[in-house]
Amino acid sequence: MTDALIVVALLLVAGAATAAVLNRDPVRQALVLSFLGLALALLFTFLQAPDVALSQLAVGSAVTPLMILLTVRKVRRRPGDSTDKGHER
Amino acid sequence: MSARGRLWLFLVAAAAFAMVFVTACFSLPPFGSGHHPYGERAVRAALSHHTANVIASVNFDLRALDTLGEETILFAAVLGTVVLLRQTADEQRRRPAPAVVRPRVRWFALAMLPLAMLVGLYVIAHGQISPGGGFQGGVVTATALHLLYLAADYRALERVRPVPLYEIGDAAGEAAYVVTGLGALLAGSAFLANVLPLGTFATLSSGGTVILLNAAVGIEVTSGIVVLLARFLDQAVEIENADDGNDHGNDGKERV
Amino acid sequence: MTVLPYLIAGWIFLIGVYGLVTSRNLIHAVGCLAVAQSSTYVLLLGVGYRRGGTAPVFSDAPTDSRVVDPVVQALALTDIVVGATVTALLLALVVQLRKRHGTVDPDALSELKG
Numbered sequence: 001m002t003d004a005l006i007v008v009a010l011l012l013v014a015g016a017a018t019a020a021v022l023n024r025d026p027v028r029q030a031l032v033l034s035f036l037g038l039a040l041a042l043l044f045t046f047l048q049a050p051d052v053a054l055s056q057l058a059v060g061s062a063v064t065p066l067m068i069l070l071t072v073r074k075v076r077r078r079p080g081d082s083t084d085k086g087h088e089r
Numbered sequence: 090m091s092a093r094g095r096l097w098l099f100l101v102a103a104a105a106f107a108m109v110f111v112t113a114c115f116s117l118p119p120f121g122s123g124h125h126p127y128g129e130r131a132v133r134a135a136l137s138h139h140t141a142n143v144i145a146s147v148n149f150d151l152r153a154l155d156t157l158g159e160e161t162i163l164f165a166a167v168l169g170t171v172v173l174l175r176q177t178a179d180e181q182r183r184r185p186a187p188a189v190v191r192p193r194v195r196w197f198a199l200a201m202l203p204l205a206m207l208v209g210l211y212v213i214a215h216g217q218i219s220p221g222g223g224f225q226g227g228v229v230t231a232t233a234l235h236l237l238y239l240a241a242d243y244r245a246l247e248r249v250r251p252v253p254l255y256e257i258g259d260a261a262g263e264a265a266y267v268v269t270g271l272g273a274l275l276a277g278s279a280f281l282a283n284v285l286p287l288g289t290f291a292t293l294s295s296g297g298t299v300i301l302l303n304a305a306v307g308i309e310v311t312s313g314i315v316v317l318l319a320r321f322l323d324q325a326v327e328i329e330n331a332d333d334g335n336d337h338g339n340d341g342k343e344r345v
Numbered sequence: 346m347t348v349l350p351y352l353i354a355g356w357i358f359l360i361g362v363y364g365l366v367t368s369r370n371l372i373h374a375v376g377c378l379a380v381a382q383s384s385t386y387v388l389l390l391g392v393g394y395r396r397g398g399t400a401p402v403f404s405d406a407p408t409d410s411r412v413v414d415p416v417v418q419a420l421a422l423t424d425i426v427v428g429a430t431v432t433a434l435l436l437a438l439v440v441q442l443r444k445r446h447g448t449v450d451p452d453a454l455s456e457l458k459g
Contacts, residue, residue: 003346051144111355163430313430
């Protein structure tokens with residue numbers, strides 16, 4: 001039973017990794033990377049590694065996609081553009 | 090080299106790598122085998138030092154020097170990011186307009202924020218007896234702080250997050266690790282040796298120097314990630330170019 | 346099943362490097378690097394797994410129970426957090442590149458060519 005779970009988690013991780021690479025738009029890729037982080041955390045839990053799963057969940061699902069999205073926002077801003085500041089967060 | 094040339098070179102190299110790797114895979118111990126000599130010795134050593142979480146013992150006791158190296162990489166990466174994302178002379182800071190926040194969402198965030206941070210600090214503090222430790226707990230605490238940004242707006246986040254304090258915390262965490270190691274030297278043992286009393290197994294005071302190093306790494310990772318996110322948020326939300334002459338050869342077309 | 350985790354790790358690594366090689370956007374390339382890094386975690390934990398073993402934490406288990414290998418878990422653990430901060434450094438570099446050269450397309454960055 002554990003073996004079947006591990007196989008399913010491995011295939012999920014492989015699929016998510018492939019999807020993360022084949023999605024060329026960085027915003028979409030950030031979301032798929034978040035899902036990849038979740039799948040990896042699941043795999044690490046099945047492999048009896050709760051420490052690593054905790055680390056991966058916090059980092060891969062939150063910090064890395066957040067930084068990618070912030071970079072995309074910064075990079076897409078046209079230099080000298082000041083017209084879209086009305087509803088800033 | 091053209092893009093097609095690169096792709097063909099990669100495919101040839103990948104085929105060679107795949108052949109060697111698959112052959113090597115069949116020579117590895119089969120998945121799930123019971124032959125882990127290093128692991129068994131590590132478990133015995135951790136238990137003899139009264140540390141219930143063997144991974145924390147491996148990180149901060151048996152292989153503490155490696156963790157010092159990893160922590161230094163983290164520190165250097167944060168340092169590099171701060172330098173790269175600093176505000177330059179041709180940029181200006183524009184305060185974002187405050188966003189409309191529903192009062193219930195704001196109250197929910199204010200209620201959850203101390204709870205989430207407490208969970209993060211709990212994970213750091215109990216690193217030597219249950220799954221957790223400085224690295225994981227540090228990331229959880231750092232992201233818990235940004236709950237305020239999600240639920241409220243950037244200005245609310247800035248009020249609870251004085252960045253200079255976290256920059257000092259980052260440096261202090263790194264220094265505390267090295268100082269603890271030097272303390273072991275002064276006590277007559279080796280650098281980063283476990284010289285404190287080992288305490289009772291599976292209590293908060295077990296493990297000796299694991300507690301101190303754990304806390305140092307926890308402070309460093311929390312502060313480091315808060316500083317990182319602060320710089321990225323600054324760049325994305327506040328800083329903008331004062332002039333529009335940075336469009337080097339772009340003809341006004343976006344090429345993202 | 347005896348070699349499946351290792352093969353999956355190899356696949357993830359190759360697909361990550363493929364993404365790096367064929368990327369037209371440096372932010373996408375950094376994401377592909379993160380994917381390639383995660384292949385090492387899968388390989389490490391796959392090597393350390395022991396059938397019938399539990400997590401190497403003895404706070405609630407008897408001290409003579411079978412556990413999986415803790416050393417590879419310790420390696421992967423620090424690796425994950427440090428990998429995230431290095432990703433942050435790379436993204437900061439991408440931001441600077443955009444400021445200086447106006448593009449994030451690696452093929453258009455002709456000034457970096459030898």
